[in-house]
Every structure is written in C-alpha cells, then in structure tokens.
Amino acid sequence: MxxxxxxxxxxxxxxxxxxxxxxxxxxxxxxxxxxxxxxxxxxxxxxxxxxxxxxxxxxxxxTVMRVKSPKLRLGNNIRFQNLTTETEQSPSFDMSFTAQVRVKNPNFGPYKFHDTTATFAYDGVTVGEVLIPKSKAGLKSTKKINVAVNLSSRALQSSGTSKLGNELSGGALTLTSKAEMSGKVELMLMMKKKKSAEMDCTITVDVSAKAVRSLQCK
Structure with missing residues (x-):
C-alpha cells in the first residue's frame, strides 16, 4: 500500500x-x-x-523638369504712326508703327534670352529691322515687349516694284517678319538648358485704312 x-x-x-x-x-x-x-x-x-x-x-x-521651347510672336495690337505710299511712277512705301513682341515661356523656370534682331521683308527683301532687347520671361508666363518699327521700300530693286505697284493699287501690302531668339531656361536654380524661339509671321496691311488686316504667325 x-x-x-x-x-x-x-x-x-x-x-x-x-x-x-x-x-x-x-x-x-x-x-x-x-x-x-x-x-x-x-x-x-x-x-x-x-x-x-x-x-x-x-x-x-x-512636367516640371521637361523643358519646352518658348514661343516668339507679334501681337495683334500694331498701331501705325505713319504710312505713305506711291503707286504711279515708282511704287514705294514708308511706314512706322509700334508693335508688341511676346515671348511665351511654358516652362516651370524663367527663360532668359539675349538681344534678338527681328527682320521685316517684302517679297523676300529686307525692308527694316528692329532690336528686341534681352530680358527674362518668368515661369509659365508671357513677356511683352513694345518696339518701334520703321520700314521702307528703298531696298527693293526696280524689278520688284511691279508686284509692289499691283499690291498697293489693290489696297493691301503683304509683309513678313522673322526672328530667331536664343536663351536659357533655368530650373530649380541649378539646371540650365539652352532653348531657342523662332518667329515667322505674315502681316497684311490695309493701306487705305492704315491698319493691319490680318496677322498670322507660325
């Protein structure tokens, strides 16, 4: 037990x-x-x-870091101070007007551009130039620059005056304006990239009204 x-x-x-x-x-x-x-x-x-x-x-x-080319254009607000024409013996013209050049910057950083010369031509012959001074277009903004333009047909050869006479008699004068601007887009205060802007505009002037009939820019 x-x-x-x-x-x-x-x-x-x-x-x-x-x-x-x-x-x-x-x-x-x-x-x-x-x-x-x-x-x-x-x-x-x-x-x-x-x-x-x-x-x-x-x-x-x-989006932010992608750099696009700025756009260079002429504004529609062209104002004539003087416009004289000759249509009989020796067709010719002289004109002066103020115009607004617009530099549109689509980037997220300022676009600093250099002095640029814009040329005005009739039938491929330069009849005047204007200087676009160096400046800066802010980020996502448009820089507007007022310029004074003086044009004259004195540079045209006698062979080109027949076409000019026909246009002046018809009351319309067709001009072209071109420019190539160079500069740099600055991003994040450290990256700079070269970008150019081109202008190629066709201007039709109403001679009798002394006003712009149409303005087209590419």
Missing part, C-alpha cells in the same frame, strides 16, 4: 508539466506568427511607398 501511495504521489505532476510546456509552445508560435504578419505588412508598406515615389518622380520629370 505504501508503494501504491508513493506512485500516486509521483505521477500526478507529469500531466501538469506537459500542459505547461504546451502553453509555452503555443505562445511562441503565436508570437512568431505576429512577427511574420508585421514583417509582411512592413514589406507591403515599403513596396507601396516605393511605387508611389516612383509615380511622383515620373510625373515630376514629365
């Missing part, structure tokens, strides 16, 4: 020890599972941030 009681006193502790070991193992597995899920979430967050950052950089490169 004493041996049986001793055995009963020894074995009851075994199940208790086994149950305690099982709880510890469960806690360890649960803890490892939590760590694994946290690592997965962290990896997802990092991947999502990398994708978002890539999208932002791509948009920034395609």
């Amino acid at each position: 004493a041996e049986y009681q001793n055995n009963q006193q020894e074995y009851p502790f075994v199940p208790a020890n086994r149950h305690h070991r099982s709880d510890a193992e469960s806690n360890t597995l649960y803890s490892n599972e939590l760590k694994r899920k946290k690592k997965i979430k962290l990896a997802i967050y990092i991947a999502a941030f990398a994708v978002f950052q890539g999208i932002v950089i791509t948009i920034f490169a395609l």
Whole structure:
C-alpha cells in the first residue's frame, strides 16, 4: 500500500508539466506568427511607398523638369504712326508703327534670352529691322515687349516694284517678319538648358485704312 501511495504521489505532476510546456509552445508560435504578419505588412508598406515615389518622380520629370521651347510672336495690337505710299511712277512705301513682341515661356523656370534682331521683308527683301532687347520671361508666363518699327521700300530693286505697284493699287501690302531668339531656361536654380524661339509671321496691311488686316504667325 505504501508503494501504491508513493506512485500516486509521483505521477500526478507529469500531466501538469506537459500542459505547461504546451502553453509555452503555443505562445511562441503565436508570437512568431505576429512577427511574420508585421514583417509582411512592413514589406507591403515599403513596396507601396516605393511605387508611389516612383509615380511622383515620373510625373515630376514629365512636367516640371521637361523643358519646352518658348514661343516668339507679334501681337495683334500694331498701331501705325505713319504710312505713305506711291503707286504711279515708282511704287514705294514708308511706314512706322509700334508693335508688341511676346515671348511665351511654358516652362516651370524663367527663360532668359539675349538681344534678338527681328527682320521685316517684302517679297523676300529686307525692308527694316528692329532690336528686341534681352530680358527674362518668368515661369509659365508671357513677356511683352513694345518696339518701334520703321520700314521702307528703298531696298527693293526696280524689278520688284511691279508686284509692289499691283499690291498697293489693290489696297493691301503683304509683309513678313522673322526672328530667331536664343536663351536659357533655368530650373530649380541649378539646371540650365539652352532653348531657342523662332518667329515667322505674315502681316497684311490695309493701306487705305492704315491698319493691319490680318496677322498670322507660325
């Protein structure tokens, strides 16, 4: 009987020890599972941030950092101070007017341009020039410059006056104006890129009204 009681006193502790070991193992597995899920979430967050950052950089490169060529144009507000013509013996013209040159900058940085000469021609022959002084067109803005223009047909050869006489008799005079401007676009105060702007305009002058009938620029 004493041996049986001793055995009963020894074995009851075994199940208790086994149950305690099982709880510890469960806690360890649960803890490892939590760590694994946290690592997965962290990896997802990092991947999502990398994708978002890539999208932002791509948009920034395609919009802000993309440098476009500025546009150089003549404004429609041409005002004549003088316009005299001769249509009989020796067809000719002399005129003076004020015009507005517009430099449109589509970039996210200022465009600094150099002195530029704009030429005015009749039938391919230069009849006058005007200087566009160096200046700056701000980011996403248009720089407007007023200039005074004086044109004369004195440079035309006698062979070209017959066409001029026909035009003047018809009451319209067709002129062209061209210029090529050079400068630099400045981005983020550190990157500068050379860009040029070209002007190619056709002006039809109503001689009798002393006004511009039409103005088209490419």
